Amino acid sequence: MATPSGWRREGNLPAELTSFVGRTRLLANLKRHLGESRLVTVTGIGGVGKSRTVLRFAHQVRAQYPDGVWFADLARLQDAGMVKHTIASALGIADQSSRAASETLSEWVADRQMLLIIDTCEHLVQGCAELVEELLNGNPNLKVVATSRQSLHLPYEHVVPVPPLQVPGDDPAESLFTNESVQLFAARAGAVVPDFVLDEHNIGTVAELCRRLDGIPLALELAAVRLRALSVEQILGLLTDRFSLLAGASRTALPRHQTLRAAIGWSHELCDPAERLLWARLSVFAGDFELDAARAVCSDEQLPADRITDLVTGLVEKSVLLITTNHAGVRYKLIDTLAEYGEEWLDKLGQRERMRHKHLEYYLNLARRSEDAWSGPRQIYWFIRMRQEHDTSASPSNTRCAHPARRLWRSRCCRRCGSCGCAAVSPVRAACTWSGPWRPTRRPARSAARRCGCCRTCAAPKATASARWRRPSSAAPRRSGSATPGR
Numbered sequence: 173m174a175t176p177s178g179w180r181r182e183g184n185l186p187a188e189l190t191s192f193v194g195r196t197r198l199l200a201n202l203k204r205h206l207g208e209s210r211l212v213t214v215t216g217i218g219g220v221g222k223s224r225t226v227l228r229f230a231h232q233v234r235a236q237y238p239d240g241v242w243f244a245d246l247a248r249l250q251d252a253g254m255v256k257h258t259i260a261s262a263l264g265i266a267d268q269s270s271r272a273a274s275e276t277l278s279e280w281v282a283d284r285q286m287l288l289i290i291d292t293c294e295h296l297v298q299g300c301a302e303l304v305e306e307l308l309n310g311n312p313n314l315k316v317v318a319t320s321r322q323s324l325h326l327p328y329e330h331v332v333p334v335p336p337l338q339v340p341g342d343d344p345a346e347s348l349f350t351n352e353s354v355q356l357f358a359a360r361a362g363a364v365v366p367d368f369v370l371d372e373h374n375i376g377t378v379a380e381l382c383r384r385l386d387g388i389p390l391a392l393e394l395a396a397v398r399l400r401a402l403s404v405e406q407i408l409g410l411l412t413d414r415f416s417l418l419a420g421a422s423r424t425a426l427p428r429h430q431t432l433r434a435a436i437g438w439s440h441e442l443c444d445p446a447e448r449l450l451w452a453r454l455s456v457f458a459g460d461f462e463l464d465a466a467r468a469v470c471s472d473e474q475l476p477a478d479r480i481t482d483l484v485t486g487l488v489e490k491s492v493l494l495i496t497t498n499h500a501g502v503r504y505k506l507i508d509t510l511a512e513y514g515e516e517w518l519d520k521l522g523q524r525e526r527m528r529h530k531h532l533e534y535y536l537n538l539a540r541r542s543e544d545a546w547s548g549p550r551q552i553y554w555f556i557r558m559r560q561e562h563d564t565s566a567s568p569s570n571t572r573c574a575h576p577a578r579r580l581w582r583s584r585c586c587r588r589c590g591s592c593g594c595a596a597v598s599p600v601r602a603a604c605t606w607s608g609p610w611r612p613t614r615r616p617a618r619s620a621a622r623r624c625g626c627c628r629t630c631a632a633p634k635a636t637a638s639a640r641w642r643r644p645s646s647a648a649p650r651r652s653g654s655a656t657p658g659r
């Protein structure tokens with residue numbers, strides 16, 4: 173096939189118009205996966221930086237592809253039948269003959285060593301998957317990187333999820349000034365307000381803002397735009413309505429990237445009705461949760477319990493739910509931004525109070541089971557289990573200690589809590605006091621009061637020296653004036 177006039181051997185990568193912050197490990201993972209597979213799909217929620225990360229990666233590896241790195245953007249495309257033509261046009265090889273566009277593509281890239289990047293596939297997944305499979309089967313030197321909010325579901329595909337940026341507190345040893353989210357906000361703030369300086373006076377407020385925005389790059393950039401008229405403190409105070417606040421991106425940005433609501437709404441539209449309903453109901457969980465909890469709280473005649481597993485899987489695949497795996501099993505989480513969006517829909521559906529009641533009943537039952545088994549042979553299991561469920565045992569809209577299940581759990585550490593209202597406990601329960609953050613002891617103490625590791629506001633006695641589980645050496649030092657244990 174003759175070389176068309178639009179062909180450029182070096183490729184057509186867009187220039188990087190903004191600085192790139194962090195993602196060192198993610199870029200290394202992308203490089204490794206592309207070395208192991210000819211197809212890598214980069215997934216993540218809207219606004220998390222999939223396209224920007226892949227663009228940075230493409231610029232890093234472009235020298236490895238003699239026939240160029242080529243970028244095809246499908247964001248504005250609505251017709252799945254135009255996928256092949258759009259990619260051919262991006263390569264500069266649009267064919268005016270009657271042959272199918274896929275035949276032209278396959279013939280042209282047949283022997284070329286090139287990397288094809290297909291950006292924003294989520295609304296055209298089927299068409300993209302079919303074309304990619306056809307191209308890879310016929311062209312052994314071709315490699316493809318796709319970005320999408322869900323995978324293409326091809327058998328040889330490697331999926332690399334893009335998480336939100338690390339927020340302050342994710343790594344206790346990390347300086348606030350070197351945190352990825354803080355650095356991105358500072359960089360974008362400096363572009364909006366040239367005299368903005370990150371220093372000791374504002375680092376705490378900026379760190380809290382980054383935490384509240386879940387480390388989502390789009391949210392951080394939209395917040396930085398607000399610095400034209402607001403201080404960081406004012407922005408933080410207005411985050412109770414983050415979707416109204418975080419708007420005003422570049423006029424040339426796609427409509428769904430001009431506001432945080434539009435970015436999340438795009439993900440919402442890609443879900444089927446049952447997944448949207450489950451998303452809304454899962455917003456009652458304040459922290460992460462187990463699959464059994466989702467089944468118990470969110471199922472009813474509209475969402476039968478036997479469908480919850482498949483729906484949760486669908487939300488994970490669409491990058492709505494985060495998934496973590498540890499020694500205790502698999503847990504899921506809606507980040508705060510997505511939970512707030514789901515909570516709005518739950519209010520519109522008129523199901524908020526019913527879901528909160530089911531949530532309350534589930535965790536009350538769990539706390540009672542823990543209470544009954546606390547002195548038995550599975551005490552350690554229940555200690556670990558309730559530690560995991562601590563943040564989840566109250567709905568996001570409840571105030572501290574408002575949830576009865578949380579009170580039942582906290583009653584084990586408090587004789588009387590003046591600030592949170594925990595009830596006085598029996599002598600048996602009082603024997604299970606706490607010696608610092610989440611370390612149960614076995615004897616009532618006679619020492620002076622100290623901060624409680626559970627609710628962190630009430631006074632609880634310090635444990636005896638013969639405690640079964642001792643406070644770790646890394647725990648905070650005892651306050652001055654505290655009596656020594658066991659006197």
